[in-house]
Amino acid sequence: MSTPSPTALVTGAGNGIGRALALRLGRAGRPVALVDRDAAALAAVAAEMSGPCCQVVADVCAADAAARTRETVEAQLGPVGILVNNAGIAPKLNGKGAGLLQTTDAMWDEVMAVNLRAMFRFTREFVPPMQARGWGRIVNVSSLGGRTRSLIAGPGYMASKAAVLGLTRSIASEFAADGITANSVAPGRIGGRLEEATDARINQQYLAAIPVGRFGQADEVAALIEYLTGEHSGFITGAVFDINGGFFMA
Numbered sequence: 001m002s003t004p005s006p007t008a009l010v011t012g013a014g015n016g017i018g019r020a021l022a023l024r025l026g027r028a029g030r031p032v033a034l035v036d037r038d039a040a041a042l043a044a045v046a047a048e049m050s051g052p053c054c055q056v057v058a059d060v061c062a063a064d065a066a067a068r069t070r071e072t073v074e075a076q077l078g079p080v081g082i083l084v085n086n087a088g089i090a091p092k093l094n095g096k097g098a099g100l101l102q103t104t105d106a107m108w109d110e111v112m113a114v115n116l117r118a119m120f121r122f123t124r125e126f127v128p129p130m131q132a133r134g135w136g137r138i139v140n141v142s143s144l145g146g147r148t149r150s151l152i153a154g155p156g157y158m159a160s161k162a163a164v165l166g167l168t169r170s171i172a173s174e175f176a177a178d179g180i181t182a183n184s185v186a187p188g189r190i191g192g193r194l195e196e197a198t199d200a201r202i203n204q205q206y207l208a209a210i211p212v213g214r215f216g217q218a219d220e221v222a223a224l225i226e227y228l229t230g231e232h233s234g235f236i237t238g239a240v241f242d243i244n245g246g247f248f249m250a
């Protein structure tokens with residue numbers, strides 16, 4: 001189905017995969033709504049954008065964040081046809097995720113609120129305009145930690161990212177007849193800020209276990225997501241795409 005270039009919304013657009021994706025979509029001619037809680041980071045990304053964009057400074061965990069974001073974006077760029085739920089956190093203790101016995105209720109609740117509940121709320125908010133259009137693309141960012149063991153992630157992070165896969169399949173099943181696809185990507189070790197926040201010895205363990213012999217790059221993940229948001233991906237839904245250099249093969 002051919003459709004005019006719809007507005008794309010990317011959460012966690014201030015850095016890493018979100019930033020790389022926003023720039024890619026902008027270069028492809030998509031209007032892009034940039035969502036992040038870091039105003040300075042958003043402004044820096046907006047300054048690099050090559051097409052129409054708007055900035056929404058928001059904590060995705062706030063109960064009204066999705067509704068306020070939709071109101072702002074629709075006023076500036078029109079209805080959203082592409083939603084990429086990328087915002088996420090991976091708390092660390094001494095360069096590694098807290099274990100089960102070290103994980104407090106507050107730590108668990110925070111990870112679930114950012115990595116899962118916000119995704120649910122944003123999807124619920126933005127599906128209706130996609131239904132009205134008869135076309136939509138949703139991509140949810142999971143993780144290697146949601147697919148298999150992790151050398152660094154704690155139980156809250158792994159549980160939240162595994163739950164993303166189930167949520168995505170549910171969305172894909174419910175809205176396929178409306179022309180809306182929903183897929184997940186599960187990145188492995190990606191170079192950047194998360195790498196820098198991890199103990200160097202653990203990074204070396206990861207590197208030794210990756211068959212291609214290097215960490216991934218944010219733009220490689222962004223390129224995969226860009227394809228899943230495009231016109232030629234309409235027969236792909238409910239799928240999860242591993243991008244981890246061969247660390248996990250399924």
